[in-house]
Amino acid sequence: MKYLDEFRDGAIAQRLAREIRQTATRTWAIMEVCGGQTHSIVRHGLDQLLDGAVEMIHGPGCPVCVTPLELIDKALAIASHPGIIFCSFGDMLRVPGSQIDLFRVKAEGGDVRVVYSPLDALQIARQNPDREVVFFGIGFETTAPANAMAVHQAKMQRIPNFSMLVSHVLVPPAIEAIMSSPTCRVQAFLAAGHVCSVMGYWQYYPLAARYKVPIVITGFEPLDLLEGIRRTVKLLEAGTPQVENAYERAVTFEGNQAAQKLLAEVFEVSDRSWRGIGEIPRSGWKLSAAYRDFDAEQRFSVADIRANGSPICRSGEVLQGNLKPNECAGFGKQCTPRHPLGATMVSTEGACAAYYNYGRFVAVDSIR
Amino acid sequence: MSTILRPDFSKWSCPLPLRDYPSIVLGHGGGGQLSSELIEHIFVPAFRNTALEVMADSSVLPRPGGRLAFSTDSYVVQPLFFPGGSIGDLAVNGTVNDLAMSGARPLYLSAGFILEEGFPLSQLAAIVDRMGAAARAAEVQIVTGDTKVVEKGHGDGCYINTAGVGVIEDYIHIDPTRAQAGDVVILSGTIGDHGMAIMSVREGLEFETVIESDSAALHTMVASLLEFAPHIHVLRDPTRGGLGSTLNEIAGKSRVGIVIDERRLPVAPDVQSACELLGMDPIYVPNEGKLVAIVDPSVAEDVLARMRQHEHGHKAAMIGTVTASNPGMLAAKTAMGGTRMIPLQIGEQIPRIC
Known part of the structure; x- marks a missing residue:
């Protein structure tokens, strides 16, 4: 496959991994921020190639995982309203709220639909003018432009029966929150390539300078990840906490200006609660005043719903890299992918689920 | 996809008022004239065989030698017609x-x-026609049947249940508990074709190429393998849950580990692309015309060669081995040189957000 196979070459991967192992004089703790990168690392077994040189700490970059319980309860309340068509990306359906999940709402007669783009939800709203259509707009800066476009079009095209339940979160404030934690072990970051393709990477310079950490913008394919890690380790060894772009084929310094302009119009920065971490100031987006009519939280009066997480779950510490998933007392016992207690066990990209599904296996006999 | 056939109304014995129904009405399931005419004009012509044509409450069949295999499955696929096949x-x-x-x-x-x-x-006639053709191709007879009609809104157009019996020679012992350490895992072709074909039409996804289902009967391939290697340990067709689920089940039932080499897994480029786009893993995507054989290493090369000679096995490959270690687990060596676990999925695979 063009543009994929080139970045999945096993021989080059081995070479990069060898170079990383040779360069590292100690084990460096590097956090990949994005859940997509976590998925790719475990999916391709990259962490095993780097054993001893790098400890990968899986960060809070899975949008499904960090969506607060409260917001999921709000989504469930809205989706349970008779007559509403509730649209979501597929992996949000399994995320448990305080009591149930969207699958259960669907089974009990709720009209819950999986869509691949918020624009599909908008299309459903056009086709069903007599019904309210709500899209669950979650994600980092990566999914934000498409969500912004859906709301923008709904306003321009006067589609009053469309609204969005927004839970957008931002990467730089999360990095800042992690670095300012007194127990922080992270020595460098792989910044999420797709986020940077939208936002550019100028925002990372002040962070690298303030916390003296290298930040390397990194892609998602195995070779992209290994190259990002290789450059990070070189910066760590040299003691130069700089920002570097290792994903040049997709990311520019300024990012996607047209997308940023739309984002600035549709959204405004707000405080956000992160599941497992708690409130981080100015770490998310909500709909701006001009688009507030499309805010599902207001439209369906669910703003007052409150929720508390499980007392056993320590996903917050896992998300911050202070705890390995299997060090949590609930891991694999009360908390499994089938009965997840916390955010990180929910999505396949979540650090605990990835660890449960893929990480338990140590060595494999050589095969014919 | 074949053209949709229309039922042959020309030979209806009692044309009025039944001709006026271009679609199923509740009466078609009522056991009266409407039911009879459905059987007479749609089912019997498509399935024609002497046992069926007796139209008794049950079909009476000669007793075959050997042991009997008996299986049933229900089909609720949507859409009813899709690239490469139909319900x-x-x-x-x-x-x-x-x-x-x-x-x-x-x-x-x-x-x-x-x-x-x-x-x-x-549409019913077209479906039944395809069933008849598939049965003739597979040399099986559809000897008994039933039709029920549910009210509008209580079904999805058409559901089908089929049950089947077959005969097993006495010297053949194949079941999912018989995989042994050292055995070789052989896959008969590319994975993920059926699931992605269904997904692309169901979700209205438009890819550059049309992905076709691999729906096919595999009993002639099995017969050809057994003729040469009657002591095949395990045979399974990786349908729902895909290859990943099937191998997990075998590992669990045989209390062995299975290790596959991802580089050897045949996946068609268009299926791989569609999976990448949707964030899905082809190893969990359903197949309808593939099988996995687990065999003793001494016959592996020959079983593979036979499989490749069959019309549905050209892309067969040895994909892994059975191990004594890690019983109940399926692992893969990745193309990057790492390893990963392939666990049983909790439910259906869902497309990921990013």
């Missing part, structure tokens, strides 16, 4: 394959239809 082909091939995976030679099928009021007769 009709699936209903025949699926049950034929279930029988074949225990080493049986499939003989007879039953066909039960649950039809929704308002379902077009032309």
Whole structure:
């Protein structure tokens, strides 16, 4: 496959991994921020190639995982309203709220639909003018432009029966929150390539300078990840906490200006609660005043719903890299992918689920 | 996809007022004239065989030698017609394959239809026609059947259940508990074709190429393998849950570990692309015309060669081995040189957000 196979070459991967192992004089703790990168690392077994040189700490970059319980309860309340068509990306359906999940709402007669783009939800709203259509707009800066476009079009095209339940979160404030934690072990970051393709990477310079950490913008394919890690380790060894772009084929310094302009119009920065971490100031987006009519939280009066997480779950510490998933007392016992207690066990990209599904296996006999 | 056939109304014995129904009405399931005419003009012509034409409450069949294999499966696929097949082909091939995976030679099928009021007769005729064709190709007879009609809104057009019986020679012992350490895992071709074909039409996803289902009957392939290697340990067709689920089940039932080499897994480029786009893993995507054989290493090369000679096995490959270590687990060596676990999925695979 063009543009994929080139970045999945096993021989080059081995070479990069060898170079990383040779360069590292100690084990460096590097956090990949994005859940997509976590998925790719475990999916391709990259962490095993780097054993001893790098400890990968899986960060809070899975949008499904960090969506607060409260917001999921709000989504469930809205989706349970008779007559509403509730649209979501597929992996949000399994995320448990305080009591149930969207699958259960669907089974009990709720009209819950999986869509691949918020624009599909908008299309459903056009086709069903007599019904309210709500899209669950979650994600980092990566999914934000498409969500912004859906709301923008709904306003321009006067589609009053469309609204969005927004839970957008931002990467730089999360990095800042992690670095300012007194127990922080992270020595460098792989910044999420797709986020940077939208936002550019100028925002990372002040962070690298303030916390003296290298930040390397990194892609998602195995070779992209290994190259990002290789450059990070070189910066760590040299003691130069700089920002570097290792994903040049997709990311520019300024990012996607047209997308940023739309984002600035549709959204405004707000405080956000992160599941497992708690409130981080100015770490998310909500709909701006001009688009507030499309805010599902207001439209369906669910703003007052409150929720508390499980007392056993320590996903917050896992998300911050202070705890390995299997060090949590609930891991694999009360908390499994089938009965997840916390955010990180929910999505396949979540650090605990990835660890449960893929990480338990140590060595494999050589095969014919 | 074949053209949609229309039922042959020209030979209806009692043309009025039944001709006026271009679609299924509740009466078609009522056991009266409407039911009879559905059987006479749609089912019997498509499935024609002497046992069926007796039209008794049960079909009476000669007793075959050997042991019997007996299997049933229900088909609720949407859409009913898709690139590379239809619910009709699936209903025949699926049950034929279930029988074949225990080493049986499939003989007879039953066909039960649950039809929704308002379902077009032309579509029913097309489905039944495809079933008839699939049964003839597989050399099995559909010898008994049933039709029920549910009210509009209580079904999805057409559901089909087929059950089948086949006969197994006495010296053949194939079941999922018989994988042994050292055995070789052989896959008969590319994975993920059926699931992605269905997904692309169901979700209205437009890819550059049309992905076709691999729906096919595999009993002739099985017969050819058994002729040469009657001591095959395990045969399974990786349908729902894909290859990943099937191998996990075998590892669990045989209390062995299975290690596959991802570089050897055949995946068609268009299927791989579609999976990448949707964030899905082809190893969990359903197949309807593939089998996995687990065999002693001494016969592995020859089994592979035979498989490749079969029309549905050109892309067969040895994909892994059975180990004594890590019982109940499936692992893969990745193309990057790492390893990963392939666990059983909790439910259906869902497309990921990013």
